[in-house]
Amino acid sequence: MGRALQILGLIAGLTGLVLQFCITIPASMEAGRGLFGSVVFYFSFFTILTNIGAVLVHLSLLSATGYAWLPGFAGPRVRAGVAISITLVFLVYATVLAQLWAPEGLFLLCDVLLHYIAPVIFVLWWLFAGADGKTRWADIPIWMLYPVAYLVYALARGHTTGEVTYPFLDVAANGVTSVAASALAVTVLFLVLCILAVLADRGVSRFRTG
Numbered sequence: 392m393g394r395a396l397q398i399l400g401l402i403a404g405l406t407g408l409v410l411q412f413c414i415t416i417p418a419s420m421e422a423g424r425g426l427f428g429s430v431v432f433y434f435s436f437f438t439i440l441t442n443i444g445a446v447l448v449h450l451s452l453l454s455a456t457g458y459a460w461l462p463g464f465a466g467p468r469v470r471a472g473v474a475i476s477i478t479l480v481f482l483v484y485a486t487v488l489a490q491l492w493a494p495e496g497l498f499l500l501c502d503v504l505l506h507y508i509a510p511v512i513f514v515l516w517w518l519f520a521g522a523d524g525k526t527r528w529a530d531i532p533i534w535m536l537y538p539v540a541y542l543v544y545a546l547a548r549g550h551t552t553g554e555v556t557y558p559f560l561d562v563a564a565n566g567v568t569s570v571a572a573s574a575l576a577v578t579v580l581f582l583v584l585c586i587l588a589v590l591a592d593r594g595v596s597r598f599r600t601g
Contacts, residue, residue, distance in 0.1 A: 393520025394453070400512040401449040404442050407504030411439070414497050435548060435556050437541050438484070441476045442505050445513045448473050448521075467525040471592060472534045474517040475584045479538070481510040483577060491558055524596025531585045538581045542574055 412433055419429035433439060444464070451464040463469060484506040494502045545556050555561040559573040 393516060396512055396516035396519060397449045397453055400509060400516055401446060401453065403504050403512060404446040404449070404509040407501050407509060408439065408442055408446065410497060411501040411505065414501070432554065435545070435554075437476075437538075437545075437556070438480050438505055440541070441473065441480050442509055444469075444473045445477055445509060448513075467521075467523055467592075468530050468533065470517060470521045471526045471530070471588050472537065474514055474521065475534055475581065475588050476537060477510040477513050478584055479577070479581055480506060481514075482580065487559065488557065518591065518595060522592040522595040524593055526589050526592040528589060531582070531589070534585050535578075535582065538578060542578070546570075546574075 415433050416426070416429045419432050420426065424432060447464040448470055489506075542560075545560050546562070549555040549560060549562060553563075555564075559565065560570055562570050565573075
């Protein structure tokens, strides 16, 4: 069951990432960015970065040499951290961002793969096979570094280039107070997910051994 979910997750994640890259770069260049700027734009989204992390976790565990060339992504701390982060991707998109646009065609396919299918598969895999009871409360500050670092990057990029990756981080349009409130809400949500992940990891481990 665990291996089947990993294979499905790898296929969904890779398909979504590659397809999104192939349609984003031309569209971005048509909008006036250069090739380098378009590539940077593509990699500036939390969704893209998190799905890359999920794909690397799958690769590290499915490959016979995965532990050798991707040792960091095979560990329990990273597996849980990616599960938390990709759950955040799903929740924020489903509750907030999905209401703000209506993608069509290949953009819709990428949207579904990266925001719904790949996240759900990864979390199911983690619960069935990836969680092993080795996460600790001390892991939470380490997991928190990722969204905080991304938030700093996204705000800095918005300030210096005027390009905002997510509408709720647009200071010019929403104001500092609104953006601060949104950032705080997402950070608190991530913290809650971290706590739930530790509890779930321990609960699943006890269930398997019991």
